[in-house]
Amino acid sequence: DGPVVTIGEILVEIMATTLGDGFLEPQSLIGPFPSGAPAIFIDQVGKLGAPAAIVSAVGDDDFGTLNLDRLRKDGVDVSAVAVLPGAATGSAFVRYRADGSRAFVFNMRDSAAGKIAATAEAKAVLAGAAHLHVMGSGLPIPAVHGMIFATIPDLKARGGTVSFDPNVRRETLRDAEGRAAFDRVLAVTDLFLPSGEELAMFAEGAGEEDAVAHLLAAGVREIVLKRGAAGASHFDRDGRTDMPGFAVEEIDPTGAGDSFGATFLVARRAGLPVERALRYANAAGARTVTIKGPMEGTSTFAELDAFIAGAIVRSP
């Protein structure tokens, strides 16, 4: 079987060690940590032992090498990650406020991630994919957009599947072109992985049940709604399954949705029933939020089994 493949940004995250409102005075920092939503997702796929590959670009700097080393170590094929001479790997500085919200400084403009291109290596990896995971954040990048829509017809023709994490801001959906790109992906999506907030954005005022019914009627086979600490809900033509989350202390929420989605996908591809896949996915999300650093909390099946054995389920 071919790999699960995703396309998108790789960067590093550098975190302030104290709570506060931004970076207006010198901070004590921890990092760099490997990051980027598509990178976290594919790292989790690799850790679970499933074939995994990412199409991306990094600079020829330590931040790029740090990411490539981590992804390789966790079993991800990085042959389609271009190392661009003279380009810089992007970075995000993050500081948590006392209320749990985050202040960011992004150094992404002109970074390597914006220069992802349809190289020969990228085309080769995409031609062999068994599954494509689309991140909404990549759709506005023309080369990424182009590769996604160039890949999907052949992928579907050979029996491959598509998952879609919208990862979107309201402004993007208000823009006609942005909305059209999202609708075009949704029309070919097998597994849709929105947060509750994102589903509401897509539904444009329709209630959750109506929005779900509409998507299922339009051909989406499975929808998994991510509900943060409350867990997740799964919908398909057979009905609805709610799965409460695990009770943990949240230290760093970055990456939870990505490791959740990757785990649900791999569990289902391995033939596990919905309930077990949801439980594993909730465990992956919960482990991620207890560990500092976006990719530091990705998990093997052995780690998830150990976590579930010792964990407490939050009462609904």
Ligand code: ADP
């Ligand atoms: P996203 O990161 O995409 O916004 P969520 O915040 O809903 O998505 O997190 C994804 C999943 O991670 C949740 O469905 C849940 O399984 C798990 N999760 C997230 N936050 C917590 C938390 N505080 N406690 C336990 N599990 C959590």
